[in-house]
Amino acid sequence: MFPPREEFLRVLPILIFCGGGTLLMLLQPFLRSRTAFSLLALAGSLTAVVSVGCSAAHPGAAFYGLIGSDPASVFFEFLVGAVAFLVILGSASYLERESLAPAEFYALIFFAAAGMCVLASAREMLTAFIGLEMSSISSYILAGYRRESPKAAESALKYFLLGSFATAFFLYGIALLYGSTGTTVIAQMTPLAPGLLPKLGLALLLIGLSFKVAAAPFQLWTPDVYEGAPTPVTALFSAGPKAATFALLLRIFVEMPLAAGEWTRIFWILAVITMFAGNLGALLQTNVKRILAYSSIAHAGYILVAFAASNEIGVAAVLFYLLAYAAAKLGAFSVVAHLGGAGEKRIELDDFAGLAQRQPIAAAAFSLFLLSLLGIPVTAGFFGKFYIFKAALASHLIGLAVLLGVNSVIAAYYYLRLIIVMYMREPKEETAALPFPGAVTTVLALCALATVYFGLFPNHIIAFASNPRLFGH
């Protein structure tokens, strides 16, 4: 029996990403022009973003309840699609500069995005696993896409080995859960018999996903992978998979009857060590990419605070935060990708000295993204953090809220250090300004616009994310 038409509409973004990726691969031998591939990829990802509207218009389950469309999946599909679009827009000039082949690169981004969308909309654990694998395997290749660079090879290998471990944990967790509940559908997982087995399964699941979101103590791969990967890919890693994995984590802890209660303490501990691991690690770095990598870890910790709160505000906070975070991180990495210059040789702190004099607009944009990551008002990051605070306090987690505050202050040190370098230090040697190409400027403008707009008017997103039927059926 063939599924009815609207079931395909419900997963249209995924289909477009898969189809687009395949098409790019097929066209690779025939098209020679970089521009053509870039335009194709842009058009494809834009269509995918637009098609999210279609899946939003047809809510419901698809393909025997394995996957489906609900407000949460729509939100995350949109986020992933937008991230993919912006990464593609920003990487055309990068690929040309580093003389990397465009077709496979874009195709891999499409497949990764498809995987993330599956992850965000799966309602069944094995489907989620397939999504996780799709996004991970594409990511491993993308991490090592600069084949000549030893750092990229290290990055890819590390990501692959540790990532495989993580997926193994995840799969084992699913097996244990299936054994103890008799189903793999998330919303139906109730333990058949009391005992340790389902908890163990869920714990393994959590470990696997913690790897993917770079939560301590499973975060060790992050700085190396982020540093070695081509910077546009790093931008994708920090915004896309993290959002999708958190989406799955949210779905599990909101929908799965098994996951109710008693996990607050686990999240509490995870959040605290992740925040400290990220922020303290970042203090010692001198490489801008590594600083941003450690800051990603810290941000995973902030988001876990909302998980520890485990209330409705927390869910809304996670959604808003991921959006704000994606805009800021994409923008920041796009600046680094461009200013790094050929071979990404200029990504040390010292290389940014005097940037405000050379390229005031780039410095101002980069500062804006950093301030959003830091959570200064009038940026989206501030509201993200504010809603997390609100969630934590609504669940009376005052200690955790205070620790989050302490971490924000620690984080202020390294974000401000970057700003200091740009604005208050003179460059060691004369460096020429690197004017931004139009596409990258557009990316920066869009990210900055989102950062400021949601920093002033968070209403719509919060209203959307506070929908009680966020994870509907």
Added chain:
Amino acid sequence: MPAGHLLSVLIFFPALGALALLILRGDDHVWIRRVALAVSLVEFALSLLLVPAVPVGSSAYHLEELRAWIASPPIHYHLGVDGISLFLVILTTFLTPISILASWKSIQHRVKEFFFMLLLLEVGVVGVFLSLDLFLFFLFWEVMLLPMYFLIGIWGHERRIYAAVKFVLYTMAGSILMLVAIVWLYTITGTFDLPTIQTMLQAGYVSLSPRAELLLFSAFFLAFAIKVPLFPLHTWLPDAHVEAPTAGSVILAGVLLKMGTYGMLRFCLPLFPAASRRAAPLVATLAIIGIIYGALVALVQPNLKKLVAYSSVSHLGFVVLGIFAFNNISLQGAVYQMLNHGISTGALFLLVGMLYDRRHTFEISDFGGLSTPMPRLAAFFLFVALSSLGLPMLNGFVGEYLILLGTSQASVKWAAWAALGVILSAGYLLWSYQRVFYGPVTHAKNKELPDLSAREQWILVTMAFVVLWMGIGSLDFTSRFAASCQNVLTQMERPQAQEAAAPKPAATVVDAVPAAASSTAPAAVVAPAIYHDTVIPGGVPANSAGTKSRNLSSAPTSSPARRNTPASPATPTSSERLGNR
């Protein structure tokens, strides 16, 4: 509200001006300076429009603007001005053109950004003083950090980056805790609106457990105490001041520090009265330590700018002491001292900056005998130093006197210790003055120094005029904020306290002043001309007939508004309790 949008205009006009600066060419320094000055002068003129809007004797908020901004959680764009914030706003708008003028020549590097930041800073500070929504308040509080950070970090002296980072980290450490407290308060009350929370707490719709109240108080207080700065949280201040450019120091000392004491007055006392009372002995002790410690360190400073910075620690100690003495006179003194400090210390920093422009040093030992080459600068310096040390007829005296007077009603011991600071301030200011300006000229360079230019002279004449006006015409000022100070005390009353103190219907009238005011009676006889006896014209007068005023029934009525007899005589117990605290 029919009042229009004056407050919004006040907040955002400098932002518009700052944007206008961005359009100008970066190397067109003359026009950048002119535009910045014009914007700040217009802003000052606009702020003067507030004065008629806040009538004498009214404690309510005026020119309120209330608009929904964020739906969930309900955050409002709520502005309002009362007697306390009125003058702080005017102080800000007054000091901004002054600091722009002061940086006319001394800033030659990245001029456009400098004035941009200065105007942006004004946006933040004015916003802080006018916000009536806790969230909005916090927002401006944080926004203001960045321009100051850049001002210190880009245009400061040698160790500027260290000082800038220290300044931001200290402030953020405090403010993030305040954010936690604000959100927590929201989870309890369901709103961020200050007047609403105030009403809810005061009417007893919502009550905080003593522990919660103490924690909330501590979080707010810590944020403000860092800003003030209260001993032992003051260590960022000397660094920030010494490294900041003159304009930065003027604004920092003149206005930014006041945000801390303003916060205590606006939030700590009215929202958490029980906790404030519990903490008062500790806070007062720290304030007194700050007064004496700041003065002693100032006494031994070889660096003139650091000396002025430490004198700030000492002076702000007075303000905190006045606030935590919880009576009308001391509160009026505290507000007055905030304004004084802004003017006097601001002027001192200007003078020190002028010396620096000429000699590029702050070391006292590099100066000596400067009154010979620069008689005018020396004269202005002496005038300002005298105002800062509290010479009668000049502004500093009024504030310190009122604080000591009010504090002595709370605790004579506190007042006695604090008075030490007055003596010490005479010591460090006059001694440093002597070393800088008197004696023979010891360095050859100093012989050639030019005296004040016309621009500098006009800056100083303006400052000196304000110093003198505030010293003589203090009633012009106190009359406008006395009622608001009284209102703070009224807001500190809680249902159970009110039932004990004044179970009469008058206690429920919003503007009515319950028994707390009776403690002001004795002082009215001593110094009727300096501070304003709290009254609402045509309303209920402050001076209810408690035991104390009965003792003084022969005293002449010192204010015409006292003609109305009180509606609710307080019971002796309450006035005793309040008077002896």
